[in-house]
Amino acid sequence: MWRFKPFMPKEQAGLEGRTIDIGNLKIQVRNAIAEGGFSCVYLARDAIHGTKQYALKHIICNDEESLELVMREISVMKLLKGHPNVVPLSAHTIFDMGRTKEALLVMDYCEKSLVTMLDNRGAGFLEEKQIFTIFRDVCNAVFAMHCQSPPIAHRDLKAENLLLGPDGLWKLCDFGSTSTNHKRFEKPEEMGIEEDNIRKHTTPAYRAPEMWDLFRRDIISEKVDIWALGCLLYRICYLKSAFDGESKLQVLNGNYRIPELPKYCTSLTDLIRDMLQSSPDSRPDITQASTFLDWLLLLGF
Template identity: 80%
Template sequence: MICNDEESLDLALKEVNVMKSLKGHPNIVTLYSHAILDMGRTKEALLVMEFCEKSLVSVLESRGSGYFEEKHVLSIFRDACNAVFAMHSQSPPIAHRDLKAENLLLGPDGLWKLCDFGSTSTNHKRFEKPEEMGIEEDNIRKYTTPAYRAPEMWDLLRRDLISEKVDIWALGCLLFRICYFKNAFDGESKLQILNGNYRIPDLPKYSTPVKDLIRDMLQASPDDRPDITQAWFRVNEQLPVNLQKSLPDGPPEMQPTGVHEGSKLANRSHPMPRRSPPPPPSSGGGGGGGQLGAFWSSQHAKDSFSVEDNSRPKFDEEPSHNTSRQDTCGMENHTLSKNSSPAKDENAQTYATRRSVHGKSQISRMALPRTLK
């Protein structure tokens, strides 16, 4: 990433630090190494990350009208919730603020992984002063995507708390996109989003709990949305029993010694994000609050377990000729610590990064040849 000033360098350093804090999580793109090169008038931030060949957008586009079965929808979405859970478990919670289909990548292990941590924020507050509002509105325009932007970010005069709950709204938009291959909102009409003006299509058919979860995550008031813990359990309990887990994957530092990614989750225990009260039932469709009972009781009362997921859905329908891969990558401010050790495997595939589209940095993924010419 080309850093022409202190602001862009600070943003690059924040991206590095957030990725380092989440390193080792199965649903977070791994940062292997990084460096800052002084080029004189500019600096270049170099990030070496694990190679993920497909984005969720490219998979959706390659399927045409071949909609996912419900268990496939839930499998993808639970991976996204897993990553968000790890971020919201931090103290203070880290809000991603730019969750979207472009930022979910399919890893070589078959898991979906979240990327683009430049838009993250831990500055959760209500903005009262006009000058503060102006700065925040500028940041929101730069580092968030209109079609996934929560109502409280569109209109700061509502004086709703802008917190990690913006990610829950974005997850609602993401689940809608995975189900119906289109956006719930076009992102052009502020009033459409502020009024919650969207329609769940009649086809393809999905279960009432899935549609209720979309409705509950797309509540205009952040207080009425479920938190990430509630969302995760509601998704998990709708999956076939052999694909369910006992608990979501937390940040790497929360995992007990010896617990390896992909290992069984029985007897696993780590802190949960803060739990808000269950939201009120949705209007229509019988309400979405009913499934929350399982979160408060059965998931912790019964002996649940996970299995090695050999039957995990494969998402290989994308044509092999698609070689252009990009996802957005914005930033904020953190301090840089020492470089982590570069990957020792000379054959490891990597991708490089460059800036900028619409004020946001872009990652271009390229498989490096095994023999450099």
């Protein structure tokens, strides 16, 4: 889990203060703004054009698996290059440090995340049009992924991974958990490996039922993103998680409720319910969800 640290002064460490050549960019690294287990995101600026700011993601790869995740993240971002709802990758490089490899990804800097915006609202709920506008941006990014052949599942859609760009559009980031390996897991050894991947690379509050219990024998596919979108839409509407305790049983039993207040249109609450169908086959696909959103916005919601 990323830990954001916007107001935490600390001693210079890691890459802070360094000037680094990455691709055709020369950037000056400033302070760390978020950190995970083996990675850190820094605020950086263009050393030549000083007004241009970047987010520099520094990832330490201790094994082949972590290097593969980085390569996958770079590959997906290059594939989605130019999409208005995907954080742009400006440059990247991988340094061979002997025992480890260190990856540096330079992305456009987005000052605000959706989770920060929602957490700072207090009890100030969003209006329907705002909700649909934010959610359409998210669905546009997911649409671009699911329309690839084979479809790319993000697998870690959540409010923390949505950033507000300087152009006013919401942008999806963090593509290290993506997968095109859509299958039903039958063998115990395969289940064990997949359960470990799910535990390490997905977020419990957004995790679909078929990921919690592989013995359901559902195909784990891009439909896990539809469930996560349902959880995200619930969070945007009600400023809390659909499954408060992040409990496996809550998710498997579909144990959530739509609050009475604020009162939203039935089209919105029906969309949440459709996306949070326990069976992946019962959920809409991203084309159906996006078309429905476009229709609602056309009607003036």
